[in-house]
C-alpha cells in the first residue's frame with residue numbers, strides 16, 4: 001500500500017494540537033494516511049486519517065527514539081513501508097526523526113512549513129524565517145518534520161472514521177523518563193510588560209545586575225535579558241527575550257549591552273520604541289533602534305537613575 005505514516009505526539013495523555021499540521025500535510029501529499037499513536041485513553045481525530053495503528057506503550061516509552069525505531073519497524077510489518085514519515089517539529093519529534101533517518105537510511109527535511117504540490121517542493125526555514133530553502137526528495141521515501149501552525153487547515157475529514165489496530169513493539173530502557181518539570185512560575189510575565197529594560201552580556205558580571213534591577217524599579221520597567229545573561233543564571237529563564245526565549249512587543253524596549261544577534265532581534269523587533277545603549281557604534285542592535293546611545297552602559301545607568309530621582 002502506498003501511504004504516509006504520521007507519527008503523532010501525545011503529552012500527558014493529550015493528543016497534541018500540533019499533530020493536526022502533520023494530518024494537514026498528510027492530506028496534501030495525497031496518499032493514504034496512517035496515524036501512529038501510543039495506546040491510551042484520549043481522543044484521536046479518527047476522521048482525518050485512513051487507518052490508525054496504536055502501539056502498546058506508555059507515552060514516555062513511545063517518545064524514546066530507540067523505542068520509536070522499533071515501533072516503526074512493527075508498523076512497517078503491519079502496513080508495509082510508507083512513502084513518507086511525518087514527525088512533529090518539536091524537540092521529541094526532531095529527536096525521533098533523526099534517529100529513524102539514521103536507522104532506515106532515509107533522507108530527512110526538518111521544519112517543513114510549506115508544500116508546493118504541483119512541483120513536489122517542500123519549504124524549510126533558515127535564520128528564523130529570514131530565508132527559506134526549497135527541497136525535493138529524490139523519489140525515495142523521506143522523513144519530514146512538520147512545523148506547528150503550517151498545515152492544519154488542510155486536514156480533510158474522510159467520510160468514515162478510521163479503523164484502529166493495536167500492535168506490540170519490544171521496548172528497551174536505554175534512558176528512563178523521570179518526570180515532567182513545569183516552567184518555574186513567576187509573577188512576572190515579560191510578554192505583558194509595557195516597558196522592558198533588557199540587559200546583555202555587556203553588564204559584565206552578576207554583581208552589576210542589581211544596579212539594573214534598581215533602575216528598572218525606578219523607571220517602572222520589567223527587567224529582561226539576552227540569552228548569555230540567562231545562561232550565566234544572572235536572571236531566570238522566564239526573563240529571556242529571543243528565539244529560544246520569549247517574543248515581546250512592549251511600548252518601550254531599552255536594550256543595554258546587547259549586541260543585536262538575530263536570535264535576540266527576532267524576539268523584540270516589533271517593540272513600539274527600541275532604545276539601544278552600546279559602547280560599540282557598529283553593534284547591529286543600532287540598525288533596529290529608534291534611538292541609540294553610544295557609550296558605557298554603567299554610566300548611562302547611573303545617569304538615568306540620577307535624572308529619574310530628580
Ligand SMILES: Cc1cc2nc3c(=O)[nH]c(=O)nc-3n(C[C@H](O)[C@H](O)[C@H](O)COP(=O)(O)OP(=O)(O)OC[C@H]3O[C@@H](n4cnc5c(N)ncnc54)[C@H](O)[C@@H]3O)c2cc1C
Nearest residue numbers: 200201202226227242243244245257258259261264279297
Ligand atoms: C539556537 C540559538 C538560539 C538562541 N536564542 C537566543 C535568544 O533567545 N535570545 C538571545 O538573546 N540570544 C540567543 N542566542 C544567542 C545569540 O546568538 C547571541 O549570542 C546573544 O544574543 C548575544 O547576547 P548579547 O548581545 O547579550 O552578548 P554579546 O553578543 O556578547 O554582546 C554584548 C554587547 O555588549 C556591548 N558592551 C560590552 N560592555 C559594554 C559596556 N560597558 N557598555 C556598553 N556596551 C557594552 C558589546 O559592545 C556588545 O555589543 C541563540 C543562539 C542560538 C545558536
